[in-house]
């Protein structure tokens with residue numbers, strides 16, 4: 693069985709290999725600039741991250757801003773549900789759950805305007821990681837996984853660091869990559885959300901989210917569903933390759 697400390701070190705080291713362009717892939721450079729400069733744009737993309745390619749998700753705020761001519765939460769708060777739905781319908785690329793997206797944007801905007809003085813950074817400034825996570829989970833369509841991811845990414849996108857005492861509460865986001873890699877490594881007993889979160893807590897109990905980026909990077913780079921490139925993978929020497937039939 694693994695030395696979990698060695699595995700954790702390796703996964704954290706893997707996470708350091710990619711930069712913000714990979715964390716926040718976007719279809720055009722202006723979209724990346726927007727989500728890294730505007731906390732409201734960041735929050736919109738994070739809350740809509742459901743079942744779509746990441747580069748489209750992180751470009752959606754740019755498309756919305758281009759269509760409206762602004763990304764002002766006060767003005768969006770004044771829009772009707774139908775007007776917001778019409779915006780999504782007019783975008784060059786739409787969220788996968790296009791019928792849910794207007795409610796997600798409306799809920800987020802309501803919280804930003806009514807509780808954060810119109811400044812989306814107040815969703816997390818002066819809050820614990822758990823408080824920020826629970827605020828995001830009040831938004832339509834934002835579940836535990838997206839909220840976990842959002843809290844982890846806030847620290848990557850903006851100059852803020854949650855208190856060290858919060859880190860035990862900062863879990864990974866279970867997705868196709870993190871679930872599969874933890875299962876194949878042999879630390880998750882099943883390829884599902886619950887087992888992945890539990891495994892990450894055992895590997896990195898003081899800060900489970902610390903290994904999220906490394907798992908994601910490994911999943912995207914080497915550990916594809918079929919034909920994983922195990923010989924090139926950075927955790928090859930530590931992996932049980934559970935359920936893997938290597939073809940190369």
Ligand code: SF4
Nearest residue numbers: 915920922925928931
């Ligand atoms: S060694 Fe292979 S199975 Fe294990 S994590 Fe890497 S690519 Fe996946």
